[in-house]
Amino acid sequence: xxxxxxxxxxxxxxxxxxxxxxxxxxxxxxxxxxxxxxxxxxxxxxxxxxxxxxxxxxxxxxxxxxxxxxxxxxxxxxxxxxxxxxxxxxxxxxxxxxxxxx
Numbered sequence: 607x608x609x610x611x612x613x614x615x616x617x618x619x620x621x622x623x624x625x626x627x628x629x630x631x632x633x634x635x636x637x638x639x640x641x642x643x644x645x646x647x648x649x650x651x652x653x654x655x656x657x658x659x660x661x662x663x664x665x666x667x668x669x670x671x672x673x674x675x676x677x678x679x680x681x682x683x684x685x686x687x688x689x690x691x692x693x694x695x696x697x698x699x700x701x702x703x704x705x706x707x708x
Contacts, residue, residue, distance in 0.1 A: 607654060608634045611668045612682040629668045631660040631679070 609631050616626050633654040641648055650656070662668040665681065672679040696702070 607636065607677060609672055609677050609679040610634065610682055611665065611672065611679055613665070613684040615684070629662045629665045631662065631668045631672060631677075633658055 611629060611631050613629050614626060616623060635650065635652055635656070636654075637650055637652045639648050639650045660668070660671070662671065669679070669681065
């Protein structure tokens with residue numbers, strides 16, 4: 607049972623940073639998923655993968671939980687985005703570094 611600890615990124619439907627400040631401990635799948643021949647649903651016998659997702663306030667609390675329960679884990683650091691131009695008029699500015707094309 608291997609776990610990964612990460613800070614979730616914001617969804618595409620969000621413009622702010624809500625629900626991104628916490629850390630998640632999620633288990634990796636131990637068995638492959640299979641397709642049910644009658645219904646066509648994808649299922650697995652492994653209940654920890656995909657169904658068990660623990661949230662923590664800090665990265666250190668998630669790490670200490672995994673160490674206390676003897677769960678091997680990998681910490682994935684979040685990617686920080688760089689700010690972009692926010693005004694529509696910046697697309698047509700004379701100080702623009704790249705030429706504007708269609």
